[in-house]
Amino acid sequence: MIGADVMVETLVRSNINVCFANPGTSEIHTTVALERSPGMRPVLTLFEAVATGAADGYARMTGSPAAVLLHQGPGLANGLTNIHNATKAKSPIVNIVGGHTRQHRQYDTPLQADIAGIAGTVCPWVREVTDPKKIATDTAEAAAVANGPPGQVATLVVPSDCAWAEAGEPAEPLPARLRSEVSQGLVEAAVKALTCGEPAALFVGGTVLLDQSLAAAGRIAHSTGARLFGAGFFARLQRGAGRLNLERLPYFPEDAEATVANLRQAVMVGCTEPVTFFAYPNSGGLVLPNDCSRTFLAGPDANVAAALAALSEALEATDDMAVLDLPLPEAPTGNLTAEKAAAIIALDLPEGTIVSEEGITAGFECFNKTVGSAPHDWLFITGGGLGQGLTAATGAAIACPDRKVLCLHGDGGAMYTCQALWTQARENLDITTVIFANRSYAILEVELQRLGLNQVSKELDSLVSIDNPTLDFVKLAESMGVEAMRATTAEEFRDQFSNCMNRGGPQLIEVIL
């Protein structure tokens, strides 16, 4: 077998069955290998960030890696932001980047670039295939490394001559590294922190946010009276009616600090201690008070499920945390606002929906309103690189063909990876995208006000407002084969949204704010 076939079959043996691809000439043998492998489903994207973001969404929903196929340094660069986002989400991905032949790399050709160097800036693991005979073991190792712990992006750089040369046979899967176990001493420290009588909180992140671990965290909080916070921007959270309602820290430093000002004990599980998104003049950084004791029970690499079970047992915490029956919002009417759109989404969200949210300013409304909606999963933008929402939705729909996917997106951010809509149409994915069209980088308007800079220049709009020309998301979606509609009133939006929830296939609603 040639290297390309060996690589693809090794991926398949490692249980990797989907490849999001945007290939070029140096990947042509791998392209053919993807096509002819019965165990592999290739999914074409029109831009590399769609491929990498889709692999992220796929990984968050399955817990397992998809593969990605990119073309040389420029292809990798185009996919790099969503690799950054995936790395922050700790998503497992095997990222294959084709390069020139080993001989050809010495020349200053147009495409020649430091592929491994580019990958190394955001990927925890990068391997360059240096010999076709090693492609089987390199691929198996990439798959094992991707599986973690924690999940990570493993990049394999494949010179084209290693793809086309004879390369032996595929390799069997390698075991993933084991998660580190948490010591009894740390569990005892956590018990002490939570039972010493001081105001305490449990901060949880990573895989803790899924059902069983989340329930254990709830029991611990219930038995000790500790507050229970989700840390930062979650990769995936199971939530909605009948599930725990985690507290989230507010976005801005002063609000976040005020929220935790009285805490004297904080226990972190599956996450680091909370930190603000940005720093500002005179604020930002760590959020917990200086005199709050920190106990780091388990980092993202650790066996957090076992750590929570051990802590729960040591605390004899057997009662589940009460799940409040949170009221759904009233059905709104009249002109649309982000708040009204969020209320409608909350009311009509089908059970089992996967929400991929990059609403930015509108996102907070949607998250808050849907706390009592039918049980669903929520995927956040994890690395701050815009355009993750549309792409993660695409991968989540490939991962879970039986579930509805709802993508909630700001208009500014949606333009970063609008090409995702084409893949959604091509694969006939059951995704409804809601665009919150406020026609500005609204978060920047908020920041300008906070800093008192909004008075400085009457021309400032030219870098913050995106209303000239007006983006037409209906035409944009239709140009890529996605059915689309526009809502300007709450009544219109409710009709359109509930129709979309009851139908399959890709659809888009532009909500005019």
Next chain:
Amino acid sequence: MIGADVMVETLVRSNINVCFANPGTSEIHTTVALERSPGMRPVLTLFEAVATGAADGYARMTGSPAAVLLHQGPGLANGLTNIHNATKAKSPIVNIVGGHTRQHRQYDTPLQADIAGIAGTVCPWVREVTDPKKIATDTAEAAAVANGPPGQVATLVVPSDCAWAEAGEPAEPLPARLRSEVSQGLVEAAVKALTCGEPAALFVGGTVLLDQSLAAAGRIAHSTGARLFGAGFFARLQRGAGRLNLERLPYFPEDAEATVANLRQAVMVGCTEPVTFFAYPNSGGLVLPNDCSRTFLAGPDANVAAALAALSEALEATDDMAVLDLPLPEAPTGNLTAEKAAAIIALDLPEGTIVSEEGITAGFECFNKTVGSAPHDWLFITGGGLGQGLTAATGAAIACPDRKVLCLHGDGGAMYTCQALWTQARENLDITTVIFANRSYAILEVELQRLGLNQVSKELDSLVSIDNPTLDFVKLAESMGVEAMRATTAEEFRDQFSNCMNRGGPQLIEVIL
């Protein structure tokens, strides 16, 4: 003055008056500074690759840098491919990337990334501002370095606290480094190579491709009988009726090698020796015969104009190379093909047009047909990263508001940076975009045929063809405020194209092949 104002005013003093920007929260002070500086024109883009590609196009037409403003590691990553392309084009750009405050970088926040590391993979010069008091001199140095030689992308990483802190006064411009002079010995070697009686060729690249140096190269070729080749993918070539018609090497190795098989002497000016774009099994790499002597008169850093003048003088080459009056193609009729569309473009191309070409398979036709068209400039995709054409056109139009810009683009590549159309509409730029809609990655179909791989899988279409769903470029353009039309016959296209050439403002024609 705060750092942001110091930086912007230093740019202005260094004659940098345009900034292509896609800012975020950490660049908010710089955003305000750009807006309030009377000497600076900020141009907003909806995606970072548009900003970096536009700066490339601007630099190619002015020879001077524009600034770019990007947001953190993800913003830089999104702009990285067009920085790679600009680096290959040797375009001067001052690339400013905002980062977290120096204090905030220690935390694992969503946006935290190795900005300088990412930039360093493709930028020849990267500087991180470590003290607000240094921002003036750092900025002046970035501008000087960008100016070369050769032109290059200088990246300045600006922590947000260095933008908002008191930072003194702007700096005066620093002189750019001088180009290295070519030794008399090298000139004599070149004379010997070109006059020894063996079959010889002059390969020219970089700034040689503009009028005066190009004429000198023509005189040298004329007086010695040497063939005259343009090297590789040019950043900018002045061509058309009354100008020299350079030979170009064919794309595929076997054709390129056959073209130069009889050469025994090659002299390189402003470029390295020719090399194939890709290597293939059994072909690719260096193109010149092994027994061809190479003389490297002047690299891209050298004073190529002086080198050519010295060589011309040493050869007593006073007669200009004859400029053939090359015939224009016949006006075609009937169903459209790339060849017919190219013929129409050649016939109706206005004098002074700037052509930004990323036609890939259709591009060769367009280049060949327009050799006798009215004098014009031709900008190529230089680094192989797709989506450069639309963005370079945008920057060229900002640079040359009195000239018509024509962007010739493949449909696959145009999807990479389609967001450029919005900035074209926003700034009302005089750009006509022609999309060659063959609805496939046609270059890959050619490669599959060459390798005999097109028979391997009947499913192969799923990674090469992009016809399902059909992209509608008319709706896509309209969604971003650009007037658009579709041509299916030669007659339709000629009407539409000639209308576009006679009107101003952004327009797009989708040519159905």
